[in-house]
Amino acid sequence: MASSKRIAKELGDLTKEPVQGITVEPKEDNIYKWTAKLQGPADSPYAGGTFLVDVDFPIEYPFKSPKVRFSTRIYHPNIDEAGNLCVGIIKSEAWKPSTKAVTILLSILQLLEEPNPDDALVASIAELFNTDRAKFNKTAQEYTKKYASA
Helix, strand or coil, rough: CCHHHHHHHHHHHHHHHCCEEEEEEEEECCEEEEEEECCCCCCCCCCCCCCEEEEEECCCCCCCCCEEEHHHHHHHHEEEECCEEEEHCCCCCCCCCCCCHHHHHHHHHHHHCCHHHCCCCCCHHHHHHHHCCCHHHHHHHHHHHHCCCC
16 A cells, blocks of 8 residues: 555654654554654743644545644643644645645644744633733643653
8 A cells, every 4th residue: 555655664764864853653554553752942931841643644645634632741831631633734635635644743743842822722722821821831840850851
């Protein structure tokens, strides 16, 4: 299948040339299911945390975007309690077959550094982010210590 070749190549590229803050490995030798480990960006309230993200590729990849979900709890306006996240490039209407998994993971790291409260999944967290940044940062740091510490 073309999709498994493409996924294998992307996995190989990420293994040969790792990207700062990102490691990936297939789950149970299934190339369509990855576990990505994202290091919380240094200048964010997620610093020091390691966040596990499930990446599930559809058979139709790269013509359909992978499903991406946080399995580590995180306090973030663009990520809900179930780990679903709001990232522009994986929305079906914005998805392009040329987009690679590493690009998705990099955009998630970017989102950790710069939350987007205007495209929030959790309105209450977005509101706190906009109105009381110190309290937002403190809560995000507490979640990171509690759930994302190695």
